[in-house]
Amino acid sequence: MPLHQALRQHNLSTIADKVRAGERLTLDEGQALFDCPDPVLVGALAHAARTERHGLGTSYVLNQQINYTNICVNQCRFCSYYRKQGQEQAFELSLEEIKEKIMAQSDMPLTEIHIVGGCHPGLGLDYYEAALSTIRALRPDVILKCFTPVEIEHFANLEGISPREVLLRLRQSGLDMMAGGGAEIFAPDVRRRICPEKISGQRWLEISGLAHSLGLKTNCTMLFGHLETVRDRLEHLELLRTQQDQTGGFVCFIPLPFQTKNNQLTGITSLTGIEELKTIAVCRLMLDNIPNIKSYWVMLGLKQAQAALFFGANDLDGTVVEEKIGHMAGADSPQVLTRKELEDMIRGCGLIPQERNGLFSPVQGGQ
Numbered sequence: 001m002p003l004h005q006a007l008r009q010h011n012l013s014t015i016a017d018k019v020r021a022g023e024r025l026t027l028d029e030g031q032a033l034f035d036c037p038d039p040v041l042v043g044a045l046a047h048a049a050r051t052e053r054h055g056l057g058t059s060y061v062l063n064q065q066i067n068y069t070n071i072c073v074n075q076c077r078f079c080s081y082y083r084k085q086g087q088e089q090a091f092e093l094s095l096e097e098i099k100e101k102i103m104a105q106s107d108m109p110l111t112e113i114h115i116v117g118g119c120h121p122g123l124g125l126d127y128y129e130a131a132l133s134t135i136r137a138l139r140p141d142v143i144l145k146c147f148t149p150v151e152i153e154h155f156a157n158l159e160g161i162s163p164r165e166v167l168l169r170l171r172q173s174g175l176d177m178m179a180g181g182g183a184e185i186f187a188p189d190v191r192r193r194i195c196p197e198k199i200s201g202q203r204w205l206e207i208s209g210l211a212h213s214l215g216l217k218t219n220c221t222m223l224f225g226h227l228e229t230v231r232d233r234l235e236h237l238e239l240l241r242t243q244q245d246q247t248g249g250f251v252c253f254i255p256l257p258f259q260t261k262n263n264q265l266t267g268i269t270s271l272t273g274i275e276e277l278k279t280i281a282v283c284r285l286m287l288d289n290i291p292n293i294k295s296y297w298v299m300l301g302l303k304q305a306q307a308a309l310f311f312g313a314n315d316l317d318g319t320v321v322e323e324k325i326g327h328m329a330g331a332d333s334p335q336v337l338t339r340k341e342l343e344d345m346i347r348g349c350g351l352i353p354q355e356r357n358g359l360f361s362p363v364q365g366g367q
């Protein structure tokens with residue numbers, strides 16, 4: 001059936017016209033996309049929006065992830081990663097261990113180092129400042145993408161200072177941009193059930209906006225496929241969109257499908273692959289002011305990550321090297337991909353690989 005006929009059959013012609021014209025979709029239009037029984041049609045609209053902005057170009061980054069501790073005071077119910085202090089598998093990296101991890105990759109032409117961890121009750125801001133300074137001395141040119149708004153608020157509370165002062169001190173030590181985790185789902189009633197100790201969605205947005213006001217770019221995320229409704233997802237996307245209108249510092253959105261293993265949220269059935277892809281497509285269509293949508297292969301798996309590149313995503317993230325958060329939740333993706341593997345995955349889809357850095361600027365010499 002021709003596309004225009006399929007759009008008409010599913011009452012999506014007006015939405016398709018708005019997408020083509022670059023006009024903003026309403027929440028009800030987002031709902032209509034979720035309600036459409038033809039996910040491929042929704043994917044086609046998202047792919048059109050993606051190619052309008054990025055063509056067939058698909059970015060990737062040579063990066064290294066470091067998780068510095070899994071000891072966390074928040075104990076979120078959906079989290080498979082955190083441990084209590086002294087518990088089996090609890091860890092915290094010393095500064096020397098962080099240095100060793102960086103040096104172990106010294107022959108890789110990395111352009112980004114991504115550092116996040118749990119909200120540790122005993123690590124002061126001086127630990128994070130020293131970690132950043134040490135890495136900066138070893139890797140003067142990488143983009144240091146570190147810490148979520150949740151961690152920034154935690155550091156501020158521990159030190160008795162403002163998040164603004166925390167960000168300024170970390171920036172002084174080498175911080176280039178912030179990671180986007182911890183947003184989960186902003187809906188307060190769901191948040192109370194899945195992560196009651198974590199900062200509110202409102203506070204998460206405020207700290208992201210604060211970072212933007214200081215010139216720090218950040219990423220943003222949505223965790224989906226747990227207790228939230230489709231409406232919760234749409235309202236989450238609208239809050240991100242509004243924040244972006246106000247402060248403009250989100251460079252990338254990362255849709256994160258909930259990983260069901262090893263946590264306190266029991267009895268939840270994983271979304272189907274098609275439901276994941278449709279959600280990613282709606283994210284692209286609703287987030288008209290956030291340029292990049294990441295297909296995060298760690299959480300999606302390699303083949304689903306490739307499929308997502310035709311449902312609105314334009315970035316495949318990176319080499320990663322070592323990831324603990326998703327893998328402790330049952331992600332069965334590998335720990336590391338090489339540049340060649342990333343490029344082969346992209347070319348295998350008929351798309352064009354383009355190396356980027358953490359800020360999504362093209363890397364000289366990349367493909």
Ligand code: SF4
Pocket residue numbers: 072073074075076079080081082117118119150195198
């Ligand atoms: S999701 Fe983050 S804040 Fe929540 S328990 Fe896990 S590590 Fe801690």
